[in-house]
Amino acid sequence: MNEKNWLAGEFEANRAHLGAVAFRMLGSRTEADDAVQEAWLRLGRSDSQAIDNVGGWLTTVVARICLDMLRSRKALREDPFDPPAHEHVADTSRTTDPEREVVLADSVGVALLIVLETLAPAERIAFVLHDMFDLPFDDIAPIINRSSMATRQLASRARRRVQGRTDAPEADxxxxxxxxxxxxxxxxxxxxxxxxxxxxxxxxxxxxxxxxxxxxxxxxxxxxxxxxxxxxxxxxxxxxxxxxxxxxxxxxxxxxxxxxxxxxxxxxxxxxxxxxxxxxxxxxxxxxxx
Structure with a gap:
């Protein structure tokens, strides 16, 4: 099997997972598809010999693409919410059931997506990757250019908002x-x-x-x-x-x-x-x- 076919196979094996990650970050199926497609293009331009974990590399790339899209959305005050219908990379070994992840993505309710829209981009990335996909904070931190401690706090703050908790109020x-x-x-x-x-x-x-x-x-x-x-x-x-x-x-x-x-x-x-x-x-x- 040549390198191009091998990369295509690896990408297809991770496509459902990537789509689930992108959808939860962006709340838009169209934008999620765009993010996944961009990840495929970047994979094609990369040095595959330097990638030890293709699934983790793709997850990291999709997360960074989504972060850029969320930043642009905040800057332009856009709300594309759709109702449900060779570097440090994330360890995706605990999220290897594509069919389950498709079901999870489909089960994300309108209420949750609305709450996620209120989070700052870095908060949303930290919460989604850790709480929804069980990635460790050490893997998430480089994606949002934060320390592991700060990433943990961002996820915790996002979690309180999602859960509607008031037991740990923060400054307005x-x-x-x-x-x-x-x-x-x-x-x-x-x-x-x-x-x-x-x-x-x-x-x-x-x-x-x-x-x-x-x-x-x-x-x-x-x-x-x-x-x-x-x-x-x-x-x-x-x-x-x-x-x-x-x-x-x-x-x-x-x-x-x-x-x-x-x-x-x-x-x-x-x-x-x-x-x-x-x-x-x-x-x-x-x-x-x-």
Whole structure:
């Protein structure tokens, strides 16, 4: 069997799974089909010899395509909801029953899809891949450019919304904006006390490789004291923004996005800060200054 036929066979073996993943992320059968077709095109352009797990690679690619589509949808305020009718890749070994996944996709109710539409893109990806397809957070994190801890928190927040739970209330939009501005002011002034009052005691700061080269830090930091000390007197050029519908900070240099700080909240505390400066990721990012 030649390489092209082998890839076609692998793709067909995973098509039902990919369609189920894309439909749950997008809520639109038409867009889900488009995402799966795009994944097939990218597979054809890839170096198959560098792919150890074709199913996992395809799942990762479909998730990233869906993330881009969700971002575009948020930016354009579109709602295409349809009623039901060689890199780090996801481990799909626990979701290998295509017929079952087709049934699951068909069983997604209108109510759930409506709730999913209210989630920010990264929240939706984290929730769908983990809660619906049992992928580990370590596999999901690279897809949304978040740390595993932040990905876990995003999925947890999405889960509470889907379940309609109020036992773990979080700050509302206006309060989050106040917290972001307070963090920015405290950072610029080097006010350690104010920073500690805003940060969760177990806060985690995670810079990507590019951000580390910019001097964000030499790696992951844990705990309010360490994170507060890192941000003391910094963030001079940062501006508060909504990034893919979530609160954070952006640094723009010469009219170009230089780095973003993606914030994760736990109640009224900042529990996670992910510094992302990867050019490819920033090129696709949607943000709005607030």
């Amino acid at each position: 939009t206006s309060r989050k904006k106040q917290i972001v501005n307070a963090f920015l002011t405290a950072s610029r002034l080097g006010d350690i006390g104010a920073l500690l009052s805003i940060l969760d005691p177990q806060v985690v700061f995670t810079p990507d490789a590019t951000a580390m080269r910019y001097g964000a830090s030499q790696g992951e930091l844990r705990g309010a004291t360490a994170v507060a000390d890192t941000f003391k007197g910094r963030a001079q050029g940062a501006q508060p923004a909504l990034i893919d519908g979530e609160f954070g900070l952006v640094v723009v240099v010469g009219g170009r996005l230089h780095v973003v700080l993606l914030l994760t909240f736990d109640g009224e505390k900042i529990a996670g800060i992910d510094a992302v400066a990867d050019p490819e990721y920033l090129g696709k990012l949607r943000y709005e200054l607030i």
